[in-house]
Amino acid sequence: MKLDLELDSTVDELIDQFHHAPEKVSKAIARSLRKLSRFAERRLLRELARRQNITQKVLKSLGRVRVSLYKPGDRAGQNYSLVIWIGALDIPAHYLGKPIQTRNGVRTGRRFWEGAFLMRPVNATHSMVFERKDTWQHKFQRSKKSGRIMWMGLPLEKKEVGIWDSASAVLQKLESVLLERFATLMEQELNYAFNIES
Template identity: 30%
Template sequence: MAGLNTRMEIDTAFIERLSHLPEEIAKAARRALAKTNIWLRNITRIELGYELAMDSKALRTRFRVYRKGYTSKLWVGVNEIGVHRLGTPKQTAKGVQVGKHFFDKAFISPMNSDELLVWRRTGKSRSVIERVMLDIADEAEEIIGSYLTELNKKFKEHFDREFQFVLSGT
């Protein structure tokens, strides 16, 4: 399964000015980093669902957050997605309509599945068919790239909130 790896740099220099405080800063930084990553996952999934005109629930399995120590990674699966996820397929005389998308010379068949899948013949033989898929890699990369500029601001916002929580003693 292919994944999108984008290197994200977060400026944490402002934390060094507060180094006289105990390890609570480290805990606040870890929590802020995790919350920032979850924010990026959620906003990207919602935006990608909107861009593709599909329910963002179908994209849930394509986003994973991994945390280890002071590292938090967001993995995004950018393999092609079956067009049946875009909505309910409807067979027409010339092809299949799924949401706002039309697929010429396609047909609907469950083919050992509970869902109505969209297929297209690739050769002259009746048995040479392939599932109709939609490429999402470019859209995902563009959306994540657009939010990278806000990442440091969002991290600082989450860190400030977590640090206020530490200072409040609750």
Template identity: 25%
Template sequence: MAGPSSTMAIDTAFLNAFEHLPNELAKAVRRSAQLTNRWLRAITMAELGVELQISSKAINTRFRSYGRGGQSTKLWIGIRDVGVHRLGRPVQTAHGVEVGNHFFPGAFINPMQSSDLLVWRRRSKVRTDIEMVRLDISDEAQAIVAAYLPQVNRKFRELFHREFRHVLSLTQ
């Protein structure tokens, strides 16, 4: 399973067959790495949204791509808890707060010096002992990324062949 700081190296042994075209090879590898990163970002974000029944807008800021200039890229996925106010419009009910398809018993809505309607819950009988209600996404995010990691090499190879053909067509 993919851990919180997993690293994956792509199998690039098949690239040795293209060593005689170093400039074209570098362009195709760089572009393929970026596209593979973008594919993994899109597919995991969509899958996580479906799994948690939340919009991709709520978790969009949890995905960052780095390394656009070189031949390696990095996808950072924030797996800390998400504030439930990001799941949709919170609605106060008699017994708690409803946000999207989720219900949080005993919670209440209060902006608390924010422009968003934040969802809070009391931790004890003391009036000031409150905490923001959050949704844990770490287990689901790690499971989804782990499920797609075996496909990364296949996708990179597929994208590389497409990009390499494109680069070669431009040089002729």
């Protein structure tokens, strides 16, 4: 999932208004956009962590949020663009904090999975959080080892936290905030460029 924020019309209008000092304006635009990209990343991490009830550190360490600023000429584009990317696949429970087995389930970070248990699959480097499926039955599946269709299956499911709904809600809310913030930053940077810097 990503939000591609086009700032071109605003930037072009500002350049036209200050055509007598294009160098100062282009520097002000570049500074504003750099500050906007940092603001977007901080705001996105904070909102997403709050909605998901997990820490920002976890989201950052999993690489789930990326904000990139591209200048004219980058990515074969002619304009500035701010690209916000959120990895929207479900987050496995064992990434939310150190899994601790209790009598009633498993605790990972701020979450508790009632009835769950820790198990380390053969090909895994650490224990994961699983729970028995309520409605489970064998089914015909292709074996990864032999390649044959067999009557098999495990009555377990790996516990995960969905992020898609929260991510889309945060992105929709963020779009108007970013445009407002960009206008404020441009005002500050133009004031600095024409009144303080010179």
